[in-house]
Amino acid sequence: MSVEVKERQDVRKIVRNLVQKKGHEKAELIPILHEINKTLGYISDDAIQELSKGMNIPTSHIYSVATFYRMLSTEPRGRHVIQFCESAPCHVVGGRLVWQKLTQELGLSKGETSDDNKWTLLTTSCLGVCGVGPVMVIDNDIYGNVTPDQVPEILSNYE
């Protein structure tokens, strides 16, 4: 995840290019927000303003869509995003204990970003890899059959 702080002008340029590439039909709003989220790491106010101009959609609508979906973020996130599955299949095979260890190791609660901007800890609903629960995802890496003991080792893989 590239979460560099971009200059306002860069943000505007990125958004303008995306609108030019995908068109300004309303149906393209979510695909474009996906791209912005991927490029900037989150959807900033500047991006929403520029998108509103480019697509002729009110900022309120864009903001309401951007905050509705879990994969889109309107807040900056840490360099690495941890998503921990809290659905029932992972829960009954030991997920609760892994979660306790994870919050303890990181010193973070659900939804928080660490002060050094390294980690953002999120919980998520089922990710569809329940055969190997408990499951957690760090950035794009999926870890299955996680035990509390493995948590420190998994975290140490990330700079």
Next chain:
Amino acid sequence: MKAIRSMVLVSSDPESMERGALDVFSALQQQISAFGMDDEISLSMISDIGKREFTPIVLVYPDAVIYGPVTPADVPHIVEEHLYKGRVVEEKQISAYDLTGRVAWLSARKGTLPAENRIVLKNVGLIDPEKIDDYILNEGYESLGKVLKEMTPAETIAEIKDSGLRGRGGAGFPTGLKWQFVSGAKGEKKYVICNADESEPGTFKDRLVLEGDPHAIIEAMTIAGYAVGADEGYIYIRGEYALAISRMEKAIEQTRSYGLLGENIFDTGFSFDLHIHAGAGAYICGEETALIESIEGNRGEPRSRPPYPTTVGLWKKPTLVNNVETLANIPAIIRNGAALYKSIGTPSSPGTKVYTILGNVNVTGLIEVPMGITLREVISIYAKGMKNGATFKLAQTGGSSGSIIPASLQDTPMDFDSFSKAGVSLGSGALLICNENVCVVDLAKVLLNFFRCESCGKCNPCRIGIKRAYEILSNITEGVGTLQDLKDLQLISDQLYNLSNCGLGQTAGSPLRDILAHFRAEVEAHIKLKVCPTGVCPMSGRRAYQID
């Protein structure tokens, strides 16, 4: 396609490559040739399948044996012993638990699983999903040709109706009837949508179809388009399924280049094209009207019905929405005929059902079995029994909107009608099998937490009712619940069912109803005795939530 007796797959993720996967591959190639088994054994590379300490990994089907880490030096022994003499090389074998679960792993299909019957998963794990030729060699696009050249749209719908196929997304609505509604709806422009926003906790059957056999969905949607009079379709895939999205994109591109998608398919004058829409992370978008809102670029909030999408759907046009598993049945029904399809399963629910087996059992994973099999069979045969010989306490079906099924119902046939008579629901096909160490209050709390997070917030019973039920359950797990709380939970469950706008709210209360109906004594122990019989709940005596 050649009749092969064994398939050998070698992992080819970067880790495996670095550790010599290519050398293992060529050693296998050489040894298989040396034994003259070129015609009997297929050898291919597949992507990342296992934990890094075991790479490179070699998988042998249909025995479903996994070897790792394999070096070129191990190859002659493995080929001679296993592939030539049929004896598993136990010292190199690793278990299914050492896989990452990113790719379908199918357990052995010989002997041990007698009833398994593949229609939906026919090709999954057996063909290369990125090659349209593999699909075509396995009877692919035959049904589309048959429909376009030999059948009228009305005959196609009649065939699907005759098969008795019912929607596999959870509600079990007759598929043929839905097609007929869309076909009969007024309008020039119509759409077909494949609902691949699979997000029911514990369900990943659709992912494996999308990743393992994407062309089956394209073929089925094109047939559906012809039957209902649509020329455009959308596949709404949940955003988290990155591999499924890229496989589907590739498959659509290949199908277009073969002229099986686009203008004038098979020179019949029929045109149909497909788009992919990636979701952005919202369980509610699996509800068909919320899904349509999402494609249109809005928040995924369900619409009020009627009118149903069959008359007023995507961009206000008549729209057919079918689940992935439902669609995957279509080519087989056309190819083999409705009568054959109807002979599988039970009279009211023909065909097969794909289940995901999860929880405290020895073998977890995916099975496709005829409708009507019982939970007892699933646990003892397919799941190979409870882990550590524990006692079966309950199963949670169909993800979160399914039911909590007590052990007393484990001999009820699993089909739509038998289940609804027993007051439980089949849902999306997840079977979360729990042993006696699982606390029902804690389980209900986790399920309600899911709905609390995933409620879209549009209607009050759902947004407020679920949150309140979650708070009450939290208090019970802390040992500060009252008997009045149980009455309140029952009331909330009833109100959710009666007053919510869509299926999410309507089913969100079912865990409450089920634990009160089947496990009341255990729930009351938390309140009257201040004890959690399984020792799971914290029972701290502190209120988690307080209303002043």
